[in-house]
Amino acid sequence: MNKILELNHLTKKFGNLTAVNDLSFTIEKGNVYGILGPNGSGKSTTLGIVLNVVNKTSGEFKWFGNRENTHEALKKVGAIIESPNFYPNMSAEDNLKLVCKIKDVPYSKIEEKLKIVDLADRQKSKFKSFSLGMKQRLAIASALLNDPEILILDEPTNGLDPQGIHQIRQIIKNIAAEGMTILLASHLLDEVEKVCSHVVIIRHGKMLYAGSVDQMNATHGFFEVAANDSKKLEEFLNVQTYIEHFKIDDNGTYKAFLNKDFMADEFNKIAAESDIYFSHLIKRKETLEEQFLELTKP
Template sequence: METILQLKGLTKKFGSLTAVNNLSFDIQKGNVYGILGPNGSGKSTTLGIVLNVVNPTSGSFNWFDGTLNTHEALKKVGAIIESPNFYPSMSAEDNLKLVCKIKGIHTSRIDEVLETVNLLDRKKDHFKSYSLGMKQRLAIASALLNDPEILILDEPTNGLDPQGIHQIREIMKKIASEGMTILLASHLLDEVEKVCTHVVVIRKGVKLYSGPVDEMNATHGFFELKSESNSELKVFLENHPAIESYEEGETDIIKAILSKPYSAQLLNQESFDKDIVLTHLVQRKETLEEQFLKLTKEQ
């Protein structure tokens, strides 16, 4: 599989602050990658480095298996890392014509990209008449004008209402389904779970996880348990070969983490055989949010 972008030990320091700390990962063609982390975790700095607007302190990156220098490679990249910046009193179409002129590319794709972002019927309207969501969609259209091999988006749904968020996510899914590689920075777990195939989790500039989204979430799940005798239940869980660990919550519900697949029916029978009657038994799968919180908690 073709490697579009490779980061090797990338580090960026601003004085005593280390924004990006020895970051390494690869972006493979045809996937949707999410860089996931809290605000201030180094996501935007990382994107700034690979787009050549921020100089790294150490480490390196290369585009397209190193076959192109950064200047030439960026001609094959579409990116939005700042708020949309268009002329308010010009139409969407005229703004995109200007972008084409600045980038030295043909205007033939304007209608195509406007249709992709569902703005073709509003192409004659002034930019100032657009909602925030429409402005963001026009920015995506602008980034697609050069028919890039990868689209880079920094917090694309920031500040949008639920409808605007849904529209942007649907556009990302549509573009991805057509084979476009996407690199998306987000602090929203929901966004990454719904849109991305792969995720890089970072916190304070340090990589905590890199790989497929479904593998990050590929735990064996857990049981929620309660008994009239929780003390005996906890002894039972401590000695159970399928229970990795457990913790008791404020409502006396015990969360027992599984170390391997196990059925609720079998656990219920085993506890009953030891004279422990369960008054509550629910089997659950860990969400991406729970996985993320576990990762960041361990750091």
């Protein structure tokens, strides 16, 4: 696949604070990537570096296989990294005409992009009359005017109501379905799970996971168990080779994580042969949320 963006050991320090810490990952054409992490994890700083608005401390990044300099490469990038900022007393159409002049693209692109973000019927309306969701959709239209090879969005649904969130996510899905490569930063796991094919999880500027969302979900699951004799249960769990590790929840229930596929009825049978009888036994798959919380816990 074609490489759109490569980060190699990228680091950014602000005095004693390391905002981005030795970050390396690759964005490939045609996928939707989510940079996921808690607030303050370095997501926005990372985007700022690759968009040339924040200077890196060390490491490197390459656009489009480094075939051209960053200034030329960014002409093929559409990005929204701040709140939508247009002239309030001008119409949506007139605001986009200014962007067309800056990006040197024909006005004919305006109607096409407004249709994509479902604002064609409001092109004559003043920007100040728009809701926050509509402003964000206009910003996406603006970022698409130059038909970029990649669209970069920083917290695209931040501050929106549920309807606005749904509209933005649907627009992202529609754009992605047309083959657009998208990179979005978010602290919302639900957002990444619903719209992204790949995820990069960072905490304190350091990468914890990079790969497909499906691959992250492809665990063998775990048994949720309880028994009257906790000591005997722990001894049993410790010697089962198909159990990678286990932990105890606050309610006294054990979670035994599997390193291969294993059926609950077989597990119950083996336990009974060891004179252990479960008062509770459920086999479950880890949700993406559970894995995210496990990765990003303090």
